[in-house]
Amino acid sequence: MRTLKYAILGLLNRRPMTGYDIGKEFNYELSEFWYAKHSQIYPELKRLAKEEFVTYDIEISGDILEKKQYSITEKGQKELLMWLHKDEIIEKTPKDVFRLRMYFSNNLDLESRIHLLESQKMQHKKRLYALQKILEQYPVVPDYNSDRFGDFIILEGAIIRQESLLKWLDKCIDYCKKAQEEK
Amino acid sequence: MRTLKYAILGLLNRRPMTGYDIGKEFNYELSEFWYAKHSQIYPELKRLAKEEFVTYDIEISGDILEKKQYSITEKGQKELLMWLHKDEIIEKTPKDVFRLRMYFSNNLDLESRIHLLESQKMQHKKRLYALQKILEQYPVVPDYNSDRFGDFIILEGAIIRQESLLKWLDKCIDYCKKAQEEK
């Protein structure tokens, strides 16, 4: 599928960047649904350049340090647009280690289950607060033609997802506590 | 992390199974958060047997066909319990190609965006109905010590996740339609 290819093309379509910059992007909002390490980014950029979807200029920073500033080509833009238009069937539901653990949780005593659930809840709550903090920076829905529109709707999606996760964890905690009382 | 290892141990802890049976389990409820192809299952079973976490008996089905009925060993059960008790930090948020597409959706006209969003909505609605149908088979919360408890809470989690996804898609569709009106 080469999704990383399109993630990079999408970013370069916003503005020219170095591989290092792309790596940083994968640590901000984008990290809510895509990411890659530099060891994957650099080879992919090399490949994209070879395929002529991107080009680069070497810039000198300071006295010696060479930076490769990558930009998307016309061919790359066409490729990106083609991918964006694709109407594909929904993906398989993502793998989730914690849910797997809970699937087999009947092997744990109720105290352990509650402990694990509460620990997850605390961590996910923190993440939710962080996301809500970012959302505060958007007083209104950004213009539908700006980059900010994508940033905004994805952020809202992440918040909704996080809230529903907390809702589920609460429900599980509730079941366990009720079982404890009945015992 | 070898998560497949624990997924298999958890299943064999419920009842002895063949590799083929395990493959089928990965197509039912379990598929909401874990799965594997037979080409990954068979080598893993072989490895688990070598590590003495599982054993197998060869059964003859019909005249010739050999079936390997795998069971978990005591060592395997200990290993599984150790893993179940682990309280780990939350995982990175899962990758999501559709969200990536929407992140870059400012490059699409509003009609295309709405079309893509509606297509996702329809598909996810179908999946939600299917999940709700399964939930109907649980008139009450199953006993907390039975396998069914795990099945049940994971099913509820899948439904909540699915509902929240639809909520987000609706929100996005709404933004696009409003932008269309303003145009």
Add this chain to the structure above:
DNA sequence: TGTAGCATGTAAGCAGTTACATGATTAC
């Protein structure tokens, strides 16, 4: 002058998918 961050790359290995390969059993 030291350290955090900028900057770029390669190599080994694990996890997972697709394709290759084979054959038996059951039920119609």
Add this chain to the structure above:
DNA sequence: GTAATCATGTAACTGCTTACATGCTACA
């Protein structure tokens, strides 16, 4: 007889992670 399903495996490849490897720049 034939098709669907049961049943087990291997090989090649893609995607991704961890570790190895190097060196510069800005700032305190």
